[in-house]
Amino acid sequence: MTDLPTSRIDLKSLLSGSSPSAAKDDHSEGMSYLESLPRRLVTLYLPLSIIVIVLLFPFYWMALTAIKPDDQLLDLNTYNPFWTWNPTFKHIHKLLFESYYPLWLWNTMYVAICSTVVSIIASVLAAYAIVRLRYRGAQWIGGLIFLSYLVPPSILFIPLATVVFQYGLFDSPMALILTYPTILIPFSTWLLMGYFKTIPFELEECALIDGASRWQILTRIVLPLAIPGLISAFIFCFTLCWNEFIYALTFLTSVQNKTVPVAIVNEFVDGDIYRWGSLMAGALAGSLPLVILYAFFVEHYVSAMTGAVKE
């Protein structure tokens, strides 16, 4: 676990690419002059571009379908299907003004933000206690939390449905806000434990000698220093919430309460042959908030992802 600071630097240079960790750049250039350009074209650029095109094609296809007129969608022979010259906003208009889509978007956002905030608060306290309070059995509890990260929602949803029903939460956003933290807390606790471990112990000792309470230490010293970790945990949790499907599918029944993924799968698939345009527009609009968030915080996102695996 002591390798975290170095690994964080690596992640930064990994993401910004340009960041001058001078020694390393020198080395890699030193090796790569041995390869000629034609050789690099075949062994590097060609496979790389194929993989990237395959990875990104579905999004291009989604976006294109969302703005194509219906007749062009279904007539592949008269028009070249890979492009359209007369884009239409009909599908997007239908989505925004003739369906509950804005409501579903709001539901998803509401549930994701609430459960993320709740989980981050719980995880900060738990991670701090495990790493720094070192109460009896802290190691054990840390291990148990890691194990609970490995319990998948697909084996919990049946009993959870009965629990949610007993508590009278069925078909309300509260059902999701209270159950999502079981997915998020193990992950973010584990991530934050890694960040807290890198904060020098001496800072806390000084504060203790100056008479600070544990709560003051946490809010005034540890949290400000752990802000990158908090952002990482927040973004990743938010994405997990947005992506969650099986709980939302099981616990919510009325159309107005659904979240975007569930609503699109259930409400837009009506056997209508002209559904594709609005279906793809819905899928695109549902991914957009996450992609925008991701574009601003790529670095934090990757450090969350790799951090959770590395710890």
Place this chain on the structure above:
Amino acid sequence: MADITLQSRTDRRPIREATAWDQLKANRNWLGFWFMLPAMGFLILFLAYPLGLGIWISFTDARIGRPGQFIGTENYEWLWDDSIFWLSVFNTLLYTFVASAIKFAIGLYLALLLNENLPFKAMLRALVLIPFIVPTVLSALAFWWIFDAQFSIISWSLKQMGLITNNINFLGDVTWARACVIFANIWRGVPFVAITLLAGLQTVSPSLYEAATLDGATNWQRFRFITYPLLTPIIAVVMTFSVLFTFTDFQLIWAMTRGGPVNATHLMATLSYQRAIIGGVLGEGAAISNAMIPFLLAAIMISWFGLQRRKWQQGESND
């Protein structure tokens, strides 16, 4: 840790200020308890309790809206003779092994490619990760459209190239449907594997490669004897996660095929949803999802040993 604190306590007892310290340390367990309370509350109420409840439900004949009677192992005996259940087990294993193996191969290859000196490196890496952050269901819908029986762009392109004459019925044919869901899973999983392995690759010192090159090592030898051994620990962890999440996958299948055609793509998770929530037979559904637990335990054991090995390799103590 406990020993050290005990010692310092006995050492410093005579000094007055030490008693304040002592009290704080004595309270440490209580403080820890209060700090842990919210997290443990959630995990016990909504994770540990349902986990136990699920095992109990699988031994009852519970239906939706009706608490069940204890019926022993009847649900499991019933499943034992149920060919659809065994088909779903087969599908799950096939799905997991094929998808994970290919994800690993392509992911490692992509990580090695991205580790080279490239123009627009940062942008490329950011783009590669996009499939992973877009909600699975939404990208699965895009694949549903790409694999449409009538208007599939793949069928169209192949027809234009003159390779086939009729549309391929991607999601309606047993073999094609399995291949398509596996492809979609690989598509979504590769970025995760690639980016985490890339983070591992970045920690390998370039001087090792230079030394090996001076000694006359080929590309393959450099990979086999430097990259692979140094990457083994992180590969173990990444692949355990990948296997675990592939094995319990639900949403991709549900959005693309809902288990069809003729149950050819039913995984254990989708079958348990169908039996328990749509069919209303909670007991049997719980039994199906509990049947996943032995497989998951096996994966967790592998993860455990992977982590141990990593600590040992890096010469860390068991902190």
